[in-house]
Amino acid sequence: MSRILDNINQANDIKKINPSDYKKLAEEIRKFLVQNISKTGGHLASNLGTVELTMALHLCMDFPKDKLVWDVGHQAYTHKLLSGRKNDFCTLRTFEGLSGFPKKKESNCDSFDTGHSSTSISAAMGLVKARDLKGENYRVTAVIGDGALSGGLAFEALNNAARLNSNLMIVLNDNNMSISENVGGLANYLGQLRTNVKYNKFKDSIENALNHIPGLGSIIMDKLRKSKDSIKRLVIPGMLFEDMGLTYIGPIDGHDINQLITAFSSASKVNEAVLVHVITKKGRGYKPAELNPCWYHSVESFDVKTGKNSTPKKGVTYTDVFSETLLELAKENEKLVAITAAMPSGTGLNKFMRQYPERFFDVGIAEEHAVTYAAGLASGGLKPFVAIYSTFLQRAYDQILHDVCINKLPVVLAIDRAGLVGNDGETHQGIFDISFLSHMPSMTMLAPKNKQEFRQMLYFANQFDGPVAIRYPRGRVYEGLEEFQTPIEYGKSEIINLNKRKNNDVFGTDKDQTSLDIFGKEFQPETMVILAVGSMVETAVQVVKELSNLGKQAVLVNVRFISPMDEALFHRLALSTGVWITMEENVKTGGYGEKVAGFLMEHNYRQIRLINISLPDQFIEQGDVAVLKEKLQFDAASILKNILAKVES
Ligand SMILES: Cc1ncc(C[n+]2csc(CCOP(=O)(O)OP(=O)(O)O)c2C)c(N)n1
Numbered sequence: 023m024s025r026i027l028d029n030i031n032q033a034n035d036i037k038k039i040n041p042s043d044y045k046k047l048a049e050e051i052r053k054f055l056v057q058n059i060s061k062t063g064g065h066l067a068s069n070l071g072t073v074e075l076t077m078a079l080h081l082c083m084d085f086p087k088d089k090l091v092w093d094v095g096h097q098a099y100t101h102k103l104l105s106g107r108k109n110d111f112c113t114l115r116t117f118e119g120l121s122g123f124p125k126k127k128e129s130n131c132d133s134f135d136t137g138h139s140s141t142s143i144s145a146a147m148g149l150v151k152a153r154d155l156k157g158e159n160y161r162v163t164a165v166i167g168d169g170a171l172s173g174g175l176a177f178e179a180l181n182n183a184a185r186l187n188s189n190l191m192i193v194l195n196d197n198n199m200s201i202s203e204n205v206g207g208l209a210n211y212l213g214q215l216r217t218n219v220k221y222n223k224f225k226d227s228i229e230n231a232l233n234h235i236p237g238l239g240s241i242i243m244d245k246l247r248k249s250k251d252s253i254k255r256l257v258i259p260g261m262l263f264e265d266m267g268l269t270y271i272g273p274i275d276g277h278d279i280n281q282l283i284t285a286f287s288s289a290s291k292v293n294e295a296v297l298v299h300v301i302t303k304k305g306r307g308y309k310p311a312e313l314n315p316c317w318y319h320s321v322e323s324f325d326v327k328t329g330k331n332s333t334p335k336k337g338v339t340y341t342d343v344f345s346e347t348l349l350e351l352a353k354e355n356e357k358l359v360a361i362t363a364a365m366p367s368g369t370g371l372n373k374f375m376r377q378y379p380e381r382f383f384d385v386g387i388a389e390e391h392a393v394t395y396a397a398g399l400a401s402g403g404l405k406p407f408v409a410i411y412s413t414f415l416q417r418a419y420d421q422i423l424h425d426v427c428i429n430k431l432p433v434v435l436a437i438d439r440a441g442l443v444g445n446d447g448e449t450h451q452g453i454f455d456i457s458f459l460s461h462m463p464s465m466t467m468l469a470p471k472n473k474q475e476f477r478q479m480l481y482f483a484n485q486f487d488g489p490v491a492i493r494y495p496r497g498r499v500y501e502g503l504e505e506f507q508t509p510i511e512y513g514k515s516e517i518i519n520l521n522k523r524k525n526n527d528v529f530g531t532d533k534d535q536t537s538l539d540i541f542g543k544e545f546q547p548e549t550m551v552i553l554a555v556g557s558m559v560e561t562a563v564q565v566v567k568e569l570s571n572l573g574k575q576a577v578l579v580n581v582r583f584i585s586p587m588d589e590a591l592f593h594r595l596a597l598s599t600g601v602w603i604t605m606e607e608n609v610k611t612g613g614y615g616e617k618v619a620g621f622l623m624e625h626n627y628r629q630i631r632l633i634n635i636s637l638p639d640q641f642i643e644q645g646d647v648a649v650l651k652e653k654l655q656f657d658a659a660s661i662l663k664n665i666l667a668k669v670e671s
């Protein structure tokens with residue numbers, strides 16, 4: 023039997039569907055999503071919740087003329103299906119495949135690229151203003167979740183939206199969830215609106231009664247809306263928004279297409295910003311996701327029947343190590359507190375949350391607040407660890423600089439997902455943090471080479487009296503080089519002499535570690551030094567071995583401290599080695615390699631040939647990390663080739 027979904031091949035095809043088939047279409051879409059995402063992975067639960075909402079938007083709007091801005095964009099899969107991207111769905115989140123987020127380059131039905139939270143209202147307001155100033159005629163809608171609405175940027179936009187005197191529809195998709203439980207005063211407020219069924223019925227009956235008074239009823243309702251009288255609080259919900267100057271419609275059942283269409287049509291007639299409050303269920307229609315929306319927020323491949331993960335286990339991850347080590351430290355240091363911006367599970371803080379609930383703070387999607395809040399906690403004598411993804415830390419640049427660094431506060435930034443993250447793509451790659459943190463005066467920045475060194479660094483950070491950032495990658499830990507465990511010393515890099523390890527004769531003492539003997543006593547133009555940052559040490563080990571097989575001597579330095587740099591070591595290396603190679607999983611500009619170049623220039627070490635291995639200065643699309651590395655010539659084999667080409671040229 024053919025599916026209704028098969029008749030939808032481009033935007034507006036949904037308008038040809040018989041309304042009696044809407045329910046069936048919604049079911050087919052859910053089935054399609056579950057089946058596809060079970061293979062590709064992706065943001066399942068949020069998308070299952072927005073099926074009817076998206077169908078209703080497509081029935082009310084005219085694509086590509088009208089503009090729809092998705093907040094975060096992780097819930098836009100049905101929009102992709104309804105705008106002609108169904109056949110590409112099997113490529114979701116793979117290299118050169120369909121993105122997991124809205125992408126203008128993918129479709130003219132996508133108006134704004136997203137991935138980070140709380141941008142939609144600002145962007146949609148901009149589109150509205152541009153439309154009006156240019157005398158154009160199209161509808162603009164922002165769809166924002168209750169979690170994303172907790173972000174400060176969304177409030178800044180709402181504050182301004184009150185001044186709009188032309189139509190902007192803001193759909194608040196309220197499923198009572200962020201990735202984890204939604205938190206804070208706004209979540210409580212929405213909860214009251216959502217759950218006060220008696221009150222809603224009472225309000226509906228007043229509204230109905232008034233509407234039945236011909237002519238007068240609607241005038242009274244309108245007057246009530248505009249009055250400052252507290253009676254209106256009894257009749258009109260969403261007063262928070264109304265008091266801010268927006269029109270509020272809702273709450274609406276987000277799985278009832280007819281109700282949604284009526285609400286969206288009414289909203290389009292208001293010449294100001296209108297907030298339509300829609301209640302949905304995260305994971306709707308797939309029991310395992312309804313029961314555990316947090317786990318199904320972002321899944322890897324899974325078995326549809328059992329709902330169980332079918333992706334091979336990754337082994338221990340850096341997030342696991344952070345999670346466990348923080349518990350150890352918290353036991354010893356009662357001043358230690360932990361902060362997350364809506365990512366307790368992703369950052370591994372969920373264990374800490376359970377064990378030390380009074381010392382744990384989930385501030386919602388509010389990275390700026392998280393950092394300044396940490397600065398306040400540190401000013402009050404506590405030791406805050408802010409666990410945050412590299413990409414989301416971009417939000418908090420000034421808070422780190424102005425609040426943490428100028429105040430020289432002992433805040434620890436535990437920067438997860440630093441480097442390439444893979445399938446989320448360009449909005450989520452953590453490839454800028456060295457550039458935006460390492461130049462900050464008073465910031466100490468580290469990156470571990472492996473699991474045990476990460477633990478050492480967390481211990482170091484715990485006792486360090488100043489701002490510290492530790493960057494570590496997504497996924498499994500590197501377990502190699504465990505025998506290299508020199509104690510962490512402020513600002514000192516670690517020399518790793520791979521040749522000596524066979525006899526277990528490693529550089530165990532400071533004297534041996536820093537001995538110039540391994541480089542030879544005189545300047546050797548052909549001797550290479552690889553200065554590898556964090557995750558790149560693993561790659562560098564392979565490169566050093568290959569070079570050695572080719573009869574070329576290369577010495578490996580585990581950078582450890584991105585800032586301050588180990589300048590004392592640099593001066594000594596400059597006397598004996600001629601080729602320096604920096605390796606970092608960060609873009610080139612503002613990266614470690616450029617800092618080293620600056621050092622060589624400043625000290626006039628002209629005899630050194632510097633090769634900078636870094637990610638290109640560009641946004642890097644989605645794909646499996648191994649695939650991306652190969653395409654970017656960032657894998658060990660390509661790096662080796664690149665080095666040989668340069669040294670032999
Ligand atoms: C600035 C920023 N911080 C954190 C995230 C990670 N994140 C993605 S979706 C999400 C939850 C969003 O909740 P909500 O808007 O209610 O959407 P739902 O998942 O419930 O559909 C979070 C925290 C992000 N994308 N951007």
Ligand SMILES: CC(=O)[C@@H](O)[C@H](O)COP(=O)(O)O
Nearest residue numbers: 094096137320368439446496
């Ligand atoms: C949409 C979003 O920002 C998050 O859901 C993110 O995709 C999670 O990434 P991880 O899978 O790395 O936790």
Ligand SMILES: [Mg+2]
Nearest residue numbers: 167168169199
């Ligand atoms: Mg939500």
